[in-house]
Amino acid sequence: MTTKTLKAASPARSASTKTSNPITLCIDIGGSGLKAMLVDAKGHPVCERQRVATPSIPTPRAVLKGLDALHAVIPADFDRVSVGFPGVVKKGVTYTAANLHPLWYGFPLEKELAKRWKKPVRLANDAAVQGYGAIxxxxxxxxxxxGTGLGSSLFTDGLLCPGLELGHHPWKKDREYEDYLGRRGLDKYGKKHxxxxxxxxxxxxxKLFNWDHLYLGGGNTKKIDFKPGKNIEIVSNEAGLLGGVALWREWK
Structure with missing residues (x-):
């Protein structure tokens, strides 16, 4: 695990109390990168984004080592942690991680990070967190x-419909959306196709969801060469971090 991509972060204020302005450490676990940022209660960043490469063999142990490296360079204390994970998450436990490693099945990531960092932690699917940051x-x-795969989240009047995994739904020739639109598809078919x-x-x-608004995020949005249609927005990669505050909406 290398931390060469880490850089000195700009100063951030110290963590505040629950009742004023709790600071959230927002983590985004991806197939190619692990990212972190401190965010205030209104969803505004209070330090620069930090990033390390995802380990080449991304087992839970290896990824936790990378997250510890991110934690070590965060420029201030924080009150709580939000984590976006690329797979199915239920009650703080990861159940799928198609673009990481099979050992993630049944891994209590929320509990493990709370134990390591001595802070309350909330864990959700990464596409759901990005959606919260965009909707x-x-x-x-x-x-x-x-991104490496294809994540998805669906909201009705701001409420998440949990469990959606559009990326693993059969599409053309009984192959999944992710096979065509994830990194494998981009490499196989080329940018134009x-x-x-x-x-x-x-x-x-x-046609399937009758959505009123569609948001496209992730690193491969940089490959889009057509003009999005009506009610379609390309959102910043930072949405995957800024949306982490939504996991703590009832915090008082």
Whole structure:
């Protein structure tokens, strides 16, 4: 595990109390990178984003070592932790991680990080966290993350419909959306055809979900070469971190 990509973070204020402005350490676990940022109660960043590469063999032990490296360079204390994970999450436990490692099945990540860092932790699917960072909270909103795999989250008037895994739904020739639109598809079909497939998928999701607004996020949005249609937005990668505050909405 290398931490060469880490850089000195700009100063951030100290953690505040629960009743004033709790500071959240927001973590985004991806197939290619582990990212972290401190965010205030209104969802505004209070330090620069930190990043290390995801280990080449991303077992729980290896990824935790990388997260510890991120934690070590955070420039201030914080009150709580939000984590976006690329797979199915239930009650703080990870159950799938198609683009990480089979050992993640049944791993109590929320409990493990709370034990390591002595802070309360909340864990959710990474696409759900990114969706929270992008949505307006009005009508039916779908968020799709284009990265190593394909993440998805669906909201109705700001409320998450949990468990959606569009990336693993059969699409063309009984292969999954992720096979075409994840990194494997981009490498296999090339940028031009990948963009064509993405436009077809957008049309299909409009028919399937009747969404009012669609958000496209993730690192591979940089490969999009067509102009998004009406009610479609390309959102910053930071949405996957800034949305972590939403996991603590009832914090007083």
């Amino acid at each position: 307006k909270g009005d009508g039916v909103e779908l968020a799709i993350t284009l 990948w963009n064509k497939l993405l436009q077809e998928a957008i049309e299909q999701t409009a």
